[in-house]
Amino acid sequence: MHHAITLDALRALDAIDRKGSFSAAAQSLYKVPSALTYTIKKLEEDLNTSLFDRSKQRAVLTPAGRLVLEHGREILFAATKMTDALSQLESGWEKELRIARDTVVPEQVLYGLLNEFTQLPHQVDFSLSVEALGGGWDALHSKRADIVIGASGELPKGRFHTHKIADISFVFAVSASHPLAVKKIIEPEDLADYPAVVVADTSQLLPVRDSGLFNSKQVIRVNSMQAKLNAQKQGFGVGFLPLHLATPYLNSGELVAIPCSIPRPAQSLYIAWNKGQDGKAFNWFIERLCQANWSL
Structure with missing residues (x-):
């Protein structure tokens, strides 16, 4: 039983089900029908069960045959994927990036x-x-x-290679409905009564760092720059935003850019x-x- 099911037997079973007959399946596998018949008969003997209902003109799987085929197709898929991955690895193409x-x-x-x-x-x-x-x-x-x-x-x-792709600028921006939207310039003392929205550092091993922090009523940490942008559009927090992300909302009037006396230098990306x-x-x-x- 341990060695009963071979890949050849599973391929034969799969071909018979797809083609509808032993002869058509044999032709698709470049085998003679008698060889395919022997393969299936041997598999049935080893499993001690009938895989096909032979009382019908067309090759029809029994419930046991259908069960073997369903699991067999998973095995065939895994075997094909393994051999393809090995061939690809040997050719210099990685399995995953x-x-x-x-x-x-x-x-x-x-x-x-x-x-x-x-x-x-x-x-x-x-x-x-x-x-x-x-x-x-x-x-x-x-x-x-x-x-x-x-x-x-x-x-x-x-330890790393780098290639610079951009220098990004930042703008202090608030929702058009935020109380600070009417200010001509933002001073540090203006921020003490409002939450600051910041993106949390995702470092797991290296020391974390905070970016764009200032004295504020409280800090709201979010997991992405898009979440920070959305929070500031909603008006429950303030802070610096990358100009390239904020520009569409500054143009639409959803956000208002205000000069800020707190420096936020441009940042290089690599x-x-x-x-x-x-x-x-x-x-x-x-x-x-x-x-x-x-x-x-």
Whole structure:
């Protein structure tokens, strides 16, 4: 029983069900009908059960046959996937690529490249994640990401390759209905009565950092720059926003930009990856990510 079910037997069972007869299945498998008949008969003897109802003209599976086929197709799929993955690995194409994106970077460019890659004949799986602040460096450091888009802050020395993609500017913005919207300029004392919305650092191993903090009534930490933008549009918090993300809402009047005496310098963003990493999918993405027009 332990060796009863072979891949050849499962392929024969699958072909008979799909083609509707032993002869048609044998032809599709480039076998003579007698060989297929022997394979199925041997499988039935080993399993001690009938897999086909032979009282009918057409090959009809018994309930036991249907059960074996359902599980068998899962085994065939797994076997095919394994051999394809092994062949792909030997050809230099990775099985999986992990790409992390800082939440300050919109996903459109990455999604466009993913769409382009999926047209290629390479079965690479992708794991996409989002990070914030120092989380990009942490993702590389902890090996939970192969490539990071939008890493920022002080560049770690020695272990990463980097490629600068943009300098982003920040604007202090509040909802049009917020009490601060009528101010001509924001001074530090103006902020003491209102919550500040900040994006939480996603670092797990490296020290976390706060960005854009100032003295405020309370701090509301959110998990992405989009969530911060939405919170400030709702009017229950204030803070600096990346100009490229805030501009559509400044133009529509939902947000109001106010000069602020608290400095918020521009920030450089980088594509980053570990030194020494290789792989055809990895190199394909590094080349195109570094050449992309990020328009931030």
